Amino acid sequence: MAKAPKGTIAIEEAVLNPDGIAWMAESATLFNPGQDASKAGSANHGHTPQLLDIHGARLAQMDAHGVEYMLLSLTSPGAQGEPDRAKARRLAADANDWLATQVAANPARFGAFASVSMHDAADAAAEARRAVRDLGMFGVMLNDYQVVAEGGNEEGKKYYDAPEFRPFWQAVDDLGVPVYMHPRYPPAKDLVPRTRYGDRKQILGAAVQFHLDLSMHLYALCSSGIFDLYPRLQVVAGHLGEGIPFNLWRADHWYNKPVKKATRPSKHDYSYYFTHNISITTSGDFSTAGLKFCIGAIGVDRCLFSIDYPYDTIEEAQDWWKTVDLPADEKEAVARGNAIRLFKLPLEL
Template identity: 45%
Template sequence: MKKIALEEAFAVPGIEKITPGSLSLREFTQKMPKLLDLGKARLRAMDEHEVEISVLSPTSPGTQGIADASQERALARQWNDYLAEAVGRNPTRFRGFASLPMRDPQAAAEELTRAVNELGMVGAMINGYDNSGDSAPIYFDAPEYLDFWKTMAALDVPMYIHPRPAPPERTTTYAGYPELRGAAWGFHVETAEHVLRLIMSGLFDKMPSLRIVIGHMGELLPFWAWRIDHRIAIEGWDRWATENGRGRLHTVTEYLRRNITITTSGVFYTPALLHAISVMGHERILFSVDYPYENTQEASDWIEGVDLPRNVKEAIAYKNALTFLKLG
């Protein structure tokens, strides 16, 4: 069964010096040779498991964790050019998600426009909050990002929000348990909270066509959306939000079905997939591997073996992505 994968990471040479926070992730150094490869080894893994197209993006924390904040705009541009060259060498097999200098909303909008219109990127990826230069975390529900999101909606391309470790100042939550800061737990909580901030801010009411992608079977949200909506209603928070100028038209569950698309990256677990389908519908689910941090064979064998109708599996494996990314 052919496939399209959307959360497939690469690294530019010397990235560990540019984003030293990446060294806190054990798997980063373990996977460095595969992260640096944008040719034979990656294509071989794709060929062996019928992955026709991989959408590439710089590994976390990307531009959001650059050590020197003043370099964020220039490096985003350089990385996008680097990726565009790699895609150009294999244009039928690779596509790219743009890196963005999100500390500066106007610069981010300008680079997004260039990356889409001039370089052919199919969207963008941000790696959670921005704390380049070790600043306090910046989240993108802030009012100054509204024009950036308008640019994204006008270009009609998706934003993939990828995890990164929880901010280092959260010592109370993670002190003494470094194994919980990353992909085992903190990644997913951090991303889910970021998406909830976007929802609660009313962003999707202002821009109903805005499209967000999140990986790892929805970063917990499909599994907790009912509880979120249930408690917000019982505790009267909808009324409070309206009284304080940020009322919403829909529930969290409804925004998941309207504005959010999820991928299977790194979660090759059938009960989780079946629940996500029950909440969001299979049309809002896309196959991904999370290469090279996850194994392409495991991901491929799993989706091909899932007990679902053939048309549903094909939709998740590649047909939804063809439409969503305007690839065919």
């Protein structure tokens, strides 16, 4: 396949393997609250056709609007939404095998993130190694916390700042690939009446709930000391860093007070990790003022372009990007150069 002219590189771009249609349909009414809930189990999610497509309309839109390359990932929640350990492991492995064949059909335009089940750190590490070393994937995509079965119909959550996940982070560090932290809808137990979101479903999803939940997980990772153990480790967060860059001054101000500093698990404050270990992308947050603020807060080398297709359109993202008035070298870095360096993509700088 011929390579495309230099353009943008988009790195939070979702796909769905055909085997995933059933579990994807489970979140259809959360994405589209007007849909009949009684039909949620059989109805397709509104974006199913676009998620299934890679080489047709998606590629045509990339060509039409100047997207040079996409890093693809299984749409949220993927394996993180499966409470059964064995099913989650199979879900991730099958999705990785399918996505690797799709990328192999046009590696000049597409690369991929690995899916992993986070029920068990050893399982996650093994699948990450297989996906990167054997399938040629450029990183790991995690859809926030892992839902786990707790008995009966109850579902619990695992967060990756816990010590049990250090073998996973060690494996990723050894592989030298980034981990992309992506949001997800809450599990069923958080949607019943008189729970945090059960009576407030209007704030579910990308506008509010996604960044509220995922920002907590990112703060937890930064403050856990995991980046002190593995200082080369790199994590990426979309949607302009889930809002964290705009709160860094206040977060650091309190985290650095003596009463906190004496007992905190990490050596450094949040700004340190956001300038050494965390990168952010523009996925689904096409704000020029916001991007410029992030560049000022964490540095241009930590900011990357992204779209969030198909949940946002290629055309809208590219039309916005054309209006962004950054210095030419900074715009080139955000558009493509930073992604090539961070993910070690097989593209020319």
